[in-house]
Amino acid sequence: MKLIPCQACVAMRNNVGGSVSRPILTPTKRNSLLLTATTHQSIRHQAQLLKAVLKIVVLFSLLIGSLNVFVFAAFMVATFNFLTAFFASAILFFYNRSANLRLASWLTCLAVIFNVAVFIHLADGRNYSILWVMIIPPIVFFLLGKQIGAWLTAGVFAYSIALMAYQLQQPRQETQGLGALLNIIEVCTALWFLFRFYEGSRQAAYRELESLSATDKxxxxxxxxxxxxxxxxxxxxxxxxxxxxxxxxxxxxxxxxxxxxxxxxxxxxxxxxxxxxxxxxxxxxxxxxxxxxxxxxxxxxxxxxxxxxxxxxxxxxxxxxxxxxxxxxxxxxxxxxxxxxxxxxxxxxxxxxxxxxxxxxxxxxxxxxxxxxxx
Incomplete structure (x- = not known):
């Protein structure tokens, strides 16, 4: 049988020596604290993703630029790759100095979209260069959220479809070589890095929130x-x-x-x-x-x-x-x-x-x- 303490006993105990218990957090206050903690955790998570994306862009731009110089002798594309690495480094430097996460996220997403579009045009759509649009959705969704990410992704896909439709009207014979293989490998590797970091960051955020929900503030x-x-x-x-x-x-x-x-x-x-x-x-x-x-x-x-x-x-x-x-x-x-x-x-x-x-x-x-x- 469940025993319930009588009100008299509780009152007697609380009045012994005038000790009065501190108020316990109500469910509403506890949920408010958790919501605040969740918001701070979400911002920290987004900041980690921003830095990871920029570092990946710098790394891949330098790597691909070097390949374009020493393997394909594509100096114009290589110059563009090195400029991309420079601008990504500049955005990372700007964020570390200003801590303006929103602006840095927008600059990163717009820079990635612009660079991918220019690269595809410089490559004239050859060697599966169109595959690089696949790195845009995870970046814009991760950094700008669901609503803005959906609109930007829709725009990128519309551009890709229009480009493919235009190329279909101009059939051409071409042999896919080493460049095509490298584009496939590079895109798959970039996606692997992005999703691996995102999942690791998400799990760490979940563990932290789980700990906060079980810890007295x-x-x-x-x-x-x-x-x-x-x-x-x-x-x-x-x-x-x-x-x-x-x-x-x-x-x-x-x-x-x-x-x-x-x-x-x-x-x-x-x-x-x-x-x-x-x-x-x-x-x-x-x-x-x-x-x-x-x-x-x-x-x-x-x-x-x-x-x-x-x-x-x-x-x-x-x-x-x-x-x-x-x-x-x-x-x-x-x-x-x-x-x-x-x-x-x-x-x-x-x-x-x-x-x-x-x-x-x-x-x-x-x-x-x-x-x-x-x-």
Whole structure:
């Protein structure tokens, strides 16, 4: 049966020593923070793509220009290749100095489109030079977005169709040689580089967003959503007998409201951040620590019974007492411990840990208490 704490118990606990929990982020505020993080990540992703595209353009222009000089003796085309490398380098230099991502992206896309069109005309459409239009869609979509990318791509394809239709009206006999083979290889290689970098960048962005969605913004610890998922995972392992024991600990800073009242909320935030670093260092890879809400922290331990959890919490309590993370005043912690039993729900374990923490507050704070059924 799911146990729900009565309002009187909650009120009594909140009024012990005047401690009031900090407000927990609402889903709306959490989504707003994630949206902001997503926007910043998208801009950083686009900037990385811009630099990658410009470097690829410089590399390929120098390589193809060298081939046109030393293999094909096509000096006019080679000159154009080297000018392309110069302008791509200039755009990269401009972006590094100005950080104007929008303008640099437009300059890059227009430069690529212009260069491809001029190259095709210089080659007179021979040797599969028309294939170079295939590098334009990924570049304009990556850098300018879906809507503008769609229009520019449509224009490029219309140009390509018109050029092919014009050439069909003037049939000519020609043998495809080394130039055709190199054009195919170069286009395929350029596309491989572009899509490989894009996919790697996309996966890195996804991993970062996934991490942000599971991290408390203030302390850098696991947030409540992440802790909920970890509790589900550990509890399922207990039910499947994959682990022999598991404990959950709720830890609360004693008289935290006084720090906010006396020194301000900024000092309170600094205390939470310093304490979070200390707790994370103490826990290490023995378990998981996260911010449960306000001035409350949670520890989740697998393969650790109540006795060893009590021993760890006592060590942690004395460490914080003797080495306070606050330079303004001494800091103490109260702990409530409960087992994660396979035959009971997670809510039941949390309620037991919460009641144990309440008893620790009643017993004078700065102590460790276990759920009565675990003693």
């Amino acid at each position: 203030l302390t850098g610890l696991a947030n409540r959503s992440k802790l909920d998922n970890l509790l589900l995972d550990v509890h399922q392992k207990r039910r499947d007998a994959e682990i022999s024991s598991a404990t959950v600990v709720i830890c609360d800073i004693d008289h935290f409201k006084r720090i906010n009242d006396e020194f301000g909320h900024l000092e309170g935030d600094r205390v939470l951040q310093a304490l979070a670093r200390q707790l994370k260092a103490e826990v290490g890879d023995q378990g998981v620590v996260g911010r449960w809400g306000g001035e409350e922290f949670m520890f989740i331990f697998s393969e650790r019974d109540v006795a060893s959890t009590v021993q760890f919490c006592e060590h942690l309590r004395t460490t914080i007492q003797n080495h306070s993370p606050s330079s303004k005043r001494a800091l103490t912690l109260s702990f409530g411990i409960a087992q994660l039993h396979p035959q009971h729900s997670i809510e039941h374990a949390l309620l037991c840990a919460d009641r144990a923490l309440y008893r620790a507050k009643q017993d004078g704070r700065n102590c460790v208490r276990c759920a009565e059924r675990d003693v």
